[in-house]
Each structure stands twice: as C-alpha cells, then as structure tokens.
Amino acid sequence: MSEDAAKADKITTYDAFWPYYLAEHAQPGTRTWHFVGTAIALLFLALAIIRLDPSYIGGALLAGYGFAWGSHMLIEKNRPATFTYPLWSLYSDFRMFFLFCAGKLEAELKRHDIQAA
Template sequence: MTGNRLKEHQSFETFWPYYLQEHAKPATRTMHYIGTSLVVAIAAYAVVTASWPWLLAMPLAGYFFAWLAHWRIEKNRPATFTYPLWSLFADFKMWGLWLTGKLKPELQKAGIVDP
C-alpha cells in the first residue's frame, strides 16, 4: 500500500486495472458478487413492495461482504476508502462482466491469472 493513493489514479481508466489487482483472488471477487447481488435484490424488493426502509440495508449488505473479503482473504485495504465513487462503479462493472462471462479478459489485461 502506498502513502498517498489519491494522486495515483486521475481517471477511471487507470483505476480499473488497479481495482482488479486489489481483487486478484477469486474468493474476494466471489464475496463481492454476493454483496452486489444482495444490493440489487434488496433494491428490487424495496421498489416492488414499496418498502423504502429496506434501501437502508443496501450499503450494509454490499460493504459487509466486500470489506470482509479484503480484510480476511485479500489482506488489503478496500479501495472504497480512497476512491469511493470509482470503487462503487467498479464493483458493478466487475459484477456485470462476471454475470455476462466477460470478466476473464479484463483480469488478464490487468495481469491477473485465474487458476
């Protein structure tokens, strides 16, 4: 981890490979998929049932699994502490690419080789 990560990434294009490297272990990504899927499910449930208080559970569901993965599996600091919006966008980008089967080339471009 570097001292001042704020100056490292001036664009999402440079942040994205960094984000993937911070999620190099498949188990870390799996925990993120669980959290992001729960966020989407909670949002859908809240909208369909007009149960708006459920929206308050979204950050808890998403961040719980993500942060647990970083601290226990990846052993690094979540990028969301330094790059909150880019990290949120990257979470959904990674999730979408995973759902569509298009994540592997992105991981390879970032220098990550999955077993």
C-alpha cells in the first residue's frame, strides 16, 4: 500500500479530509479539468430540471466523473479519492468548484500549503 493510500485510510473527519483532497488535486491541470467536468455536469443537471427529463442525469455523471477521473489518471497520476470517500469527494468537488468561481481557491490552497509538484 502506498503512503498516500495508507494516509487516506486513516481519515475519519471531513476537516481532515479536505486538505488531503486538495493535495490530491495539486496540479493546476487537474483542477481545471475538474472545473470543466463539474460545469458541464451542472449544465446537464439544469437541463434535467428545466426539461423535466431525467435522462440528462447520465450526461451529468459522465461529464463530472469522466473529466475528473481522466485528470487523475493523465495529469495527477493518482487514484481518485472518490473510490475511498465518495460523498466527501463529491462535496469537495463542488466546494473546490465554487471556491474557484469566487476567486478563493488559490488562497485555500495556500492556507493548506498545497503546491504543484
């Protein structure tokens, strides 16, 4: 088991998980692709609501997870936290998205001493 995986197995609170989640998204490219996937997922969810058509939810899931998991495989070269902490990861993805939209993500990364490798 890798050191990161061992560390992830010991997380018992969301307050401890959040810095871990940010560290797993240290590369700007990973965060960018997460942002793109989340934005497209939100668009699909909006369409599902506006058109009262739940078939758009599949597009939301595909976009959200596809872009995120692809970025972990190709850029970050790590295993998505979603596999170990699905709910905390989903919440954190939206938290990271809205912090980026508010212009506060960089400050949050600095607060937790997260730097790109």
